[in-house]
Amino acid sequence: MAPKVLVSDKLSETAVQIFRDRGIDVDFMPELGKDKEKLAELVGQYDGLAIRSATKVTPTILEAATNLKVVGRAGIGTDNVDKTAASKKGVIVMNTPFGNMITTAEHAIAMMFSVARQIPEASASTHAGKWEKSKFMGVELTNKTLGVIGAGNIGGIVCDRALGLKMKVVAYDPFLSQEKADSMGVEKVELEELLPRADFITLHVPLLDATKNILSREALEKTKKGVRIINCARGGLVDEEALADLLKSGHVAGAAFDVFAEEPAKENPLFNLPNVVCTPHLGAATTEAQENVALQVAEQMSDYLLTGAVQNALNMPSVTAEEAKVMGPWIKLAEHLGAFVGQMTDEPIKAVNILYDGVASEMNLKALDCAVIAGLMKPQTPDVNMVSAPVVAADRGIKTSTTTQAKGGSFDGYIKVTVVTEHRERSIAGTVFSDGKPRFIQIKGINIDAEIGNHMLYTTNNDIPGIIGTLGQTMGERGVNIANFTLGRKEAGGDAIALLYVDAPVPEEVREALHDTGMFNSITPLAFDV
CATH class of the missing domain: 3.30.70.260 (ACT domain)
Structure with missing residues (x-):
């Protein structure tokens, strides 16, 4: 019997046709996601559920989804999916993390142009029949310094586009190595140096405890007079009240925001201030991006349902069903080892060296490598998963090496992770006991036996x-x-x-x-x- 997929949000007809072309029985009900009672009534018939943001995959929905094997989210964010409940039910959650990077980066560049030349205000003035040519004096981007906070996937594209505009680019990113910065053609700096140097500042980091209000009042007051601030990343990265005050005082010349601390933003301190451009979270809102993520999720779900291949899964490694039975605890251990050194490291990582001993050396090392890197990157990049982690690490110039050895100690096998930075090395080792529970067995060369x-x-x-x-x-x-x-x-x-x-x-x-x-x-x- 052919697998059955329910599309409960608005996906393109082309994406729906991919399911049909692959031999999957698909029901396209784009409004169903808004009706949680009806969704719960019908979802039990399906092997796959393809969604955008309207459908909420709650524990109640998952409890009713007795046949569900995979949820595919067309886009990056999966806040509308209870991933813990999905994991407990054995349901894979997939997303499409790279489908809208270019679109979001282009929006940041467009916002930068808009605030540099006061385009929205000039357009409104001209539509009103005014001809206020002398009122809208702008600035060029050429030879200006762009400060990029967060030089990962989207930030890296912004850097590339800015260099094409003949801007000087300085970048602050704790995970950006000097080698990667050199290859990108940007100057790697600390935040304290970026603030007074940049003519424009654009943010491209996730919202974490470490990045919340990264542009605080204190930080904004250290910026160059006449700076322009662009935020197309996440609301909450900038102190909006402080920015409004500095815009009114003239210290900040302009701002362009696509995201806000509270959304939907009906009221905001930045609204109705001169030379402040605001858009309603349009970063991924292009025809191409929406089509790309829809096509990607259809292909990924089809591959899994027909062949068992897993791509961009947020809660499952890329391993076969047979491997997963044996490797599950070891994959969890690998994630924990990576997470330990990731939380301990606050400077650019140059290399990650992974040693597999004994039984661990005989497993699917690629999956274990991915688990280590995902654990390592997740403290700073929450959206990372086991598939995207190696790409993110490579983009940041992090080199990964793997070594195997026969059983060399009192354990049947263990994994040791060593992280190398400019100034130090950190290492941690762990094993899986016979009860299937991971343990830390060595930190900094000191032997321990620690439950996690x-x-x-x-x-x-x-x-x-x-x-x-x-x-x-x-x-x-x-x-x-x-x-x-x-x-x-x-x-x-x-x-x-x-x-x-x-x-x-x-x-x-x-x-x-x-x-x-x-x-x-x-x-x-x-x-x-x-």
Whole structure:
């Protein structure tokens, strides 16, 4: 029997025809996604569900989807899909992460031109029958300095287009290596240097704790007088109130925003200010981009349903069904190892070296490599997955090397990940015990046996008395419950570490209290998707 796919949002007829041409039985109901009761009633008939953003794939829908094997999202964002619930149900969630990069980058360039020449205001004035030629004095882009915050996929395209416009480009991106910056033809700088140098600043980073209000009031006040700010990435990256004040004072000459802290944006401090261009989140809104992502999701879903091939899956590695049974815990371990060093590293990564020992060396190493890189990149690039991670890493000049060896220790096998930056190396090793649970077994060359939890705290210190008591008392007094506590040291009186598995994230006040004891060299909260 041919697989059945339901298209519950507006996809192009060409994409729907791809399913038919591949021999898949497809029902095209573009308005169904808005009716959650009707969707729940019908979804159980289908092997695949193709959506955009209108359909909400909730636990209720997944519970009703008794035959569902794959959800395909035409686009990048999958906030409308409960991926945890989908994973528990064994449903693969796919997206199309590269279908609208060019479109979004072009929109940023278009917004830059618009604010440089005051095009929207000049157009409105001319339509009103005014001929205010002297009122709209613009600036050229040629020879101006463009500051790019985030030089990944979309930011990299913006850099390339800006260089074609004969602009000077300076880029701030913690993951951008010097070699990659040189190959792109941009100058790699820190944010503090970018701010006073740039004539235009454009943002291309995800919204994370580390990037929220990256252009804060303090940062905006450090910019060059007359700067113009472009944000086509995510709302919340710029302090909109502060930007409005600096626009009114004349320090900032203009701004162009496609995204806002609250959307849909009915009111905003930037609205109705002179030389502020606003669009309603149009970054991916071109015919080509919408067609590209629709065609891609149809091809990906067809491949999976007909051959088992997995592309751009957010919750499953690119492995066969047979491999997945054995490799599942090892893939999770690889992700955790990558996530550990990814959260510990705040400077550009030059290389990732992965050692596979014993039984681990006999597995699908490509999938394990992808899991390590995905874990490594996810703290800074949440949308990354096991398929896109190697591409993202390569784009950022990160070199990955793999080594295998026969069983060389007391474990049947293990994985060791070493990250190389300009100034240091960090390494961590782990294995999978017979109960199928991943464990960390070595950090910084110090042997440990640590269970992995959703929330953890990692500390380094000199091996002195009182560490256990200080950690326990400080956290206990502040209501932080420790589920598991692991210690290790190289030698008596030497370097020592502690890894705590806790029931909830460790509040900043607890970390400050530990720091104030003067007993710890570093205190780092960690999070893992267990």
